[in-house]
Amino acid sequence: AEETVECRRNGYVLTGKFLGQGAYAKVYLGQAIPEKLKRQVAIKIISTTSTPSIYITKFLPREVATMNRCYTHSNVIQLYDVFATSKRVYMVLEYAECGDLLTYINKCYAKRANANCLTEDKARAMFRDILAGVQFIHSRGVAHRDLKCENILLAQNNQAKLSDFGFAIEPNQSRELLQTHCGSYAYTPPEILRQQKYNGKLADLWSLGVILFAMVNGGLPFKESSAEAVLRAMKKPVCFKVCLSADCKDLIRGLLKMKPNKRMTIEDMVVHSWLK
Numbered sequence: 093a094e095e096t097v098e099c100r101r102n103g104y105v106l107t108g109k110f111l112g113q114g115a116y117a118k119v120y121l122g123q124a125i126p127e128k129l130k131r132q133v134a135i136k137i138i139s140t141t142s143t144p145s146i147y148i149t150k151f152l153p154r155e156v157a158t159m160n161r162c163y164t165h166s167n168v169i170q171l172y173d174v175f176a177t178s179k180r181v182y183m184v185l186e187y188a189e190c191g192d193l194l195t196y197i198n199k200c201y202a203k204r205a206n207a208n209c210l211t212e213d214k215a216r217a218m219f220r221d222i223l224a225g226v227q228f229i230h231s232r233g234v235a236h237r238d239l240k241c242e243n244i245l246l247a248q249n250n251q252a253k254l255s256d257f258g259f260a261i262e263p264n265q266s267r268e269l270l271q272t273h274c275g276s277y278a279y280t281p282p283e284i285l286r287q288q289k290y291n292g293k294l295a296d297l298w299s300l301g302v303i304l305f306a307m308v309n310g311g312l313p314f315k316e317s318s319a320e321a322v323l324r325a326m327k328k329p330v331c332f333k334v335c336l337s338a339d340c341k342d343l344i345r346g347l348l349k350m351k352p353n354k355r356m357t358i359e360d361m362v363v364h365s366w367l368k
Contacts, residue, residue, distance in 0.1 A: 104125065106120055134184075137181075139180055154260065210310070212308060212336070220367060226239070236299075237259040238260075278315065298349075301344050305344050314326060326348075
């Protein structure tokens, strides 16, 4: 196919292994031709002919710029290369061989009796990785704005890495409060659901609370399908598993605060007793 030829021309072998797809892209396993990288890569292929122009002109350049700004951190998926033809854009990304966090959580909770179940200790190790990634991108002036279990990828030894920076916002845009509403309802903070101006980094903190809740409870705290219903659910106390430690509950409650400026900061989290 054309894709195979175009990848080969740019130094990559496109394998037939399909890794997943988003709204406008498909991702395949690739192999860098030895003299280039000597490693397996994930190749994201975006068709410029069947994708809305705003994605090509706004979101894709933003994703590339943000990933370049957040390069070289072990808890952020790396962008190695970008090339384009008249019909397609190719992004060559770090390959995380253990899939995404959502799939991992679902597998763990599907076999409850299995020793591989997601214990608090395992969740703690993975959440430390996620937190380190978020702390790093925030230090680079970047808010992710679409943190969710599907966007956390797992490499060897289940090392967690942030991915999918299509909604991320760069430093020169993040000084004022943002008005664009991105992300999935289940992970979206109340200020965005209410269509208020918001701070992207504080929105990421709420999403971290939802991700941690999902890891230790095996489901999402807010499953409703409309913004109004989710907002109503947020006003009720969060229901935890009986066996969950008090420290873990405290951390989740600290992140799921309705008022953004009341949320536990990254600095607070790093020294929180559950993460020590």
